[in-house]
Amino acid sequence: MKDWREDKTFFRATIALPVIWFFIFFVIPMAIVWAYSVGENVGPVDVAITGTFANYAKAFAPEVLKVMGDSIWLAALTTLICLVVAFPVALAMTFADDKQKTWLLLLIMLPFWTNLLIRTYALIAVMRTSGVINTGLEGLHGLLMTVGLPLGSFEPLPLLYNKFAVVVGLVYVHLPFxxxxxxxxxxxxxKSLIEASLDLGAGHLETIRRVIVPLAAPGIxxxxxxxxxxxxxxxxxxxLLGGPDDLMIASLIERQFKRANDWPFGAALSFILMYITLLFFAVRAFLERKGGKVGAH
Amino acid sequence: MSDRDTIIRVEEVTKRYGKVTAVDRVTLEIPRGEFFALLGPSGCGKTTLLRMLAGFEMPTEGKIFIDGVDMSSIPPNKRPVNMVFQSYAVFPHMTVFENVAYGLKFDNVPKSEQYGRVMAALADVKLDHLAERKPDQMSGGQRQRVALARALVKKPKVLLLDEPLSALDAKLREAMRFELAELQDKVGITFVMVTHDQDEALAMACRCAVMDRGKLMQTATPSNLYEFPANKFVADFIGSVNLFEGTLQVDLPDHAIVHSEELGGQIYFDHGVSGASGEKMWVGIRPEKIELLKREEGSNPPTPEDAPPGCNVAAGTIRQISYLGSESIYEIDLINDRRMQVSRPNLSRWDQEDFTWGDDVWLRWHGDSPVLLQS
Incomplete structure (x- = not known):
């Protein structure tokens, strides 16, 4: 009998369904969107595929470039804050015992299983003018007033509908990633590498800098x-959390498909977003190949 | 009370993890310059004790002094000790040179001096030609040398070795035994080694501490551990031993006799022992200290050379033979089905043919062969 690993029929039978799925629900829609991106509006609902690059050219308009620049900047800031917050959390988790690890991982995963909309509205409830934080601050303010501190009237902190709120929300949502x-x-x-570093006279910060970070570089x-x-x-x-000036690229795309009813431009923007994404994947692959020599055995 | 030449003093140290006592009131002194081994089966607490010396664990009770300084509040990176880890823990992202130089940065050794010291340490472990290699291009034995050089370059007062030979193959292990002992002689630093391998400990160490279930059983030179074990555990753990339970019958200053039901006879000691008459005790006899003689059907037992007739002899039949080249080990069933082990050196090229399976034999031993053991 032939080994099933070498059996071509078996291989085709198992791979067929995913390939069909991938084709119908990914390749074809993407092709349609791409076709739209080189098309023109010829009526309220009709798009003619003309092969024009005008939609891509429109993306270089200053107001669109600003949104893209803001998006990259906000995403980069979010990523950086996530790294700073997540590193100690992840490090602490590796030192927990096995039973605690399971619970800590569950705590990290838990938000994933909660609807994003619910989580975002919860964040709004915390941060709005009459939200948990401002109410708490107001209470504290009142308390300090009664003990005689000359503070003046309470001004609620503008926590929502600005870039601050967007970054807080993005960090909150993306921390598990x-x-x-x-x-x-x-x-x-x-772990003995960490102990070896301490044993050789390095302090904790030196150990993180010289041993843990370089070895965790692929993970970072x-x-x-x-x-x-x-x-x-x-x-x-x-x-939901940003103000009118805090548009990110996805909202801009959404507007083209809905309010602006400019499907070709929306499609072009979608592909630009995808190209940027692919660029970062390429950067990662490059870094990994460079880092692979160090990290892997 | 601290002796100038004591480098490590462990005072009544206990380490508990929750309800588990890993190390139980251990007191120990290690003189400067000694090659000391902590020996015991896995889970006996030897590694925990070593990690407390390094500072990775803190004693629950008791104190550890290194060179007269109380280590209670001193973290690992401030202790005058360095460790060679069981997994070697060589930094994979650094070259051999960088690995060895790593610890010098924190000792404020000037850059100009670092190069010389690193190369000298690498020369000590015969790795100076591989300074620019990365660890993943090296064998296990070479990585261990890197770990050794990396620790020794800091000139610690004590070098701690956690199962240093366990990951090496048999031939290399043998060679490293001598090399480690020579290295210790050369650098003159106190070595404290943890091992579960009694051969390793006996071959390398000046003195060994045998531990069992967190307790220190005996601290002695290798030959004293083997010839004068303090108790049943040590006798059994170090080498092979035939153990018999018996009752002390005669207890005089110059000799003693223990009667053992198990053996079906008397065991004569040519020296006095401490114990009360009629007390139950354990007697151990090493396999190589027993003589094998042919036994004819219906013959009388051979007379012991230095014991009263009827003592220190037993009759049996050979059941198993392990021929090991330099010696043969015979498993012998006594008349009462009790099994004994006897080893016999093959002094001539024909000695192994003297006895074969099923032979009836007499076992005989001298009055100074048996040792009395506390259980």
Whole structure:
């Protein structure tokens, strides 16, 4: 009997369904969107595929470039904050015992299983003018007034509908994307390397800088890319938490398909977003090949 | 009370993890310059004790002094000790040179001096030609040398070695035993080694501490551990031993006799022992200290050379033989089905043919062969 691994019929039978699925639900829609991106509006609902690059050219208009620049900047800031917050969390998790690890991982994963809309509205409830934070501050303010501090009247902090709110929301949503790859990389790290560093006279910070970070570099690179890409394409969070000036690229795309009714331009923007994403994947692959010599055995 | 020549003093140290006591009131002194081994089966607490010396674990009770300084509040990176880890823990992202130079940065050794010291340490472990290699291009034995050089270059007061030979193959292990002992002689640093391998400990160490279930069983030179074990555990753990339970019958200053049901006879000691008459005790006899003689059907037992007739002899039949080249080990069933082990050196090229399976034999031993053991 032939080994099933060499049996071509078996291979085709198992691969057929995913390939068909991938084709119908990914390749064809993408092709349609791409076709739209080189088309023109000829009526309220009709698009003629004319092969024009005018839609792509429109993306270089200053106001569109600003949105793209803002998107990249906000996503980059989000990624950086995620790294700074997630690194100690992931490191601490690797030192927990096995039972605690399961619970900590569950806590990190839990938001994933909650609807994004619910989480975002919860964040609004916390941050709005009459929200948890401002109410708490007002209470504190009142208390300080009664003990005689001359503070003046209470001004609620403008926490919502600005770039601050967008970054807070993006960090909140994307933190697990950073924690998990970092945790995976740090957990694989031989703990005796850390002990060896301490034993040789290095302090904790020196050990992190000279041993842990270099060895976790592939995990850090993975975390940066995996966090940055969805943050760059984030739609709901900036849309709900940002103000009118804090548009990100996904909201701009949405507007083309809906309010502006300019499907060709929306399609072109979608592809530009995808090209940027692919660029970052390429950067990651490059970094990995460079880092692979160090990290892997 | 601290002796100038004591480098490590462990005082009544206990380490508990929750309800588990890993190290139980251990007191120990290690003189400067000694090659000391902590020996015991896995889970006996030897590694925990070593990690407490390094500072990775803190004693629950008791104190550790290194060179007279209380280590209670001193973290690992400030202790005058360095460790060679079981997994070697060589930094994979650094070259051999960078690995060895790593620890010098924190000792404020000037850059100009670093190069010389690193190369000298690498020369000590015969790796100076591989300074620019990355660890993943090296064998396990070479990585261990890197770990050794990396620790020794800091000139620690004590070098800690955690199962240093366990990951090496048999031939290399043998060679490294001598090399480590020579290296220790050369650098003159106190070595404290943890091992579960009694041969390793006996071959390399000046003195060994045998541990079992967190407790220190005996601290002695290798030959004293083997010839004068303090208790049943040590006798059994170090080498092979035939153990018999018996009752002390005669207890005089110059000799003693223990009667053992198990053996079906008397065991004569040519020296006095400490114990009360009628007390139950354990007697151990090493396999190589027993003589094998042919036994004819219905013959009388041979007379012991230095014991009263009827003592220190037993009758049996050979059941198993392990021929090991330099010696043969015979498993012998006594008349009462108790099994004994006897080893016999093959001094001539024909000695192994003297006895074969099923032979009836007498076992005989001298009055100074048996040792009395506490259980």
């Amino acid at each position: 950073m924690v998990l790859p970092l945790y995976a990389a740090l957990d694989r790290l031989d 690179a993975a975390g940066l890319v995996i966090t940055f890409i969805p943050a760059l394409g984030a739609y709901l969070t900036p849309d």
